[in-house]
Amino acid sequence: MKRNTWQREAVRGALDANDGFVSAQALHSALHSTGSPIGLATVYRALADLADTGDADSLQSPEGESLYRACSTNDHHHHLICRNCGLTVEIEADAVETWAKDVAAKNGFTAAAHVVDVFGLCAACTATAAASAK
Amino acid sequence: MKRNTWQREAVRGALDANDGFVSAQALHSALHSTGSPIGLATVYRALADLADTGDADSLQSPEGESLYRACSTNDHHHHLICRNCGLTVEIEADAVETWAKDVAAKNGFTAAAHVVDVFGLCAACTATAAASAK
DNA sequence: ACCTTGCTGATAATGATTGTCAAAACCATT
DNA sequence: AATGGTTTTGACAATCATTATCAGCAAGGT
Numbered sequence: 001m002k003r004n005t006w007q008r009e010a011v012r013g014a015l016d017a018n019d020g021f022v023s024a025q026a027l028h029s030a031l032h033s034t035g036s037p038i039g040l041a042t043v044y045r046a047l048a049d050l051a052d053t054g055d056a057d058s059l060q061s062p063e064g065e066s067l068y069r070a071c072s073t074n075d076h077h078h079h080l081i082c083r084n085c086g087l088t089v090e091i092e093a094d095a096v097e098t099w100a101k102d103v104a105a106k107n108g109f110t111a112a113a114h115v116v117d118v119f120g121l122c123a124a125c126t127a128t129a130a131a132s133a134k
Numbered sequence: 135m136k137r138n139t140w141q142r143e144a145v146r147g148a149l150d151a152n153d154g155f156v157s158a159q160a161l162h163s164a165l166h167s168t169g170s171p172i173g174l175a176t177v178y179r180a181l182a183d184l185a186d187t188g189d190a191d192s193l194q195s196p197e198g199e200s201l202y203r204a205c206s207t208n209d210h211h212h213h214l215i216c217r218n219c220g221l222t223v224e225i226e227a228d229a230v231e232t233w234a235k236d237v238a239a240k241n242g243f244t245a246a247a248h249v250v251d252v253f254g255l256c257a258a259c260t261a262t263a264a265a266s267a268k
Numbered sequence: 269a270c271c272t273t274g275c276t277g278a279t280a281a282t283g284a285t286t287g288t289c290a291a292a293a294c295c296a297t298t
Numbered sequence: 299a300a301t302g303g304t305t306t307t308g309a310c311a312a313t314c315a316t317t318a319t320c321a322g323c324a325a326g327g328t
Contacts, residue, residue, distance in 0.1 A: 003325050039277035060194045089241050099229055100252050107223050108257030117249045118234050123242030137294050173308035
């Protein structure tokens with residue numbers, strides 16, 4: 001049976017409070033800094049659960065960390081992520097969906113899943129970078 | 135200056151000899167099993183170099199490992215990877231390229247890079263899976 | 269209130285990757 | 299062929315994220 005614990009709620013809340021993708025470690029630190037005595041292992045478990053139930057989205061940063069984010073919808077979708085500030089925009093990718101399916105089918109592949117994420121610098125960070133580069 | 139060492143050649147050779155993506159660890163074991171006394175750290179360094187110069191492609195498996203593959207071209211392209219046997223097909227993705235650029239631009243993002251990879255079961259593995267499921 | 273059983277959390281364990289640094293190898297030069 | 303300045307190597311330690319362990323606590327049904 002699935003139980004309701006304040007820890008699970010805390011993790012969900014911390015995720016919701018965040019705009020972009022966060023690492024499990026960062027989430028744990030954040031919770032600790034607000035005084036929560038939640039354990040690191042529990043954060044990992046809660047995140048895995050949320051990802052399983054579709055309440056959260058997970059992806060791998062190019063550096064190899066697992067990042068998580070509260071999902072506004074549980075439809076399948078992709079992300080545009082600022083590599084500097086972590087700002088995330090959910091994007092529609094119907095074109096990519098069908099393309100992925102096509103390509104897989106053409107090559108005899110089945111059970112196709114895909115990883116499609118775009119990393120870049122958001123407008124704000126671009127401006128900052130340009131300013132500091134001067 | 136960049137020097138030519140047999141170790142670098144060995145890594146490149148081992149990559150070329152492989153059809154799919156391989157982890158650095160696997161490559162190291164493979165080299166060892168052929169009698170090469172190459173060090174693990176050196177394999178990592180060689181792979182990083184190859185990836186830098188565009189001679190190899192790297193991606194993160196869903197499990198978080200870094201995988202490498204010899205690249206037949208150094209054009210930008212993507213992959214269709216069998217999650218069972220590691221077979222890899224290089225795919226053209228012009229549609230996705232432009233889509234990624236569009237999406238990024240529309241949201242004010244610059245310096246857009248993207249991670250686009252399709253995982254699935256190749257025809258052979260699909261057949262095997264179906265057979266064993268019976 | 270009680271009891272069963274899942275959940276928690278401190279810590280150890282794991283596994284991949286990177287840093288360190290002395291010794292060895294490379295390449296141009298003598 | 300010997301020399302010298304540098305780069306590269308490789309064994310091992312260090313790091314980092316994540317997972318396993320396991321005893322104690324707590325949630326929910328009865």
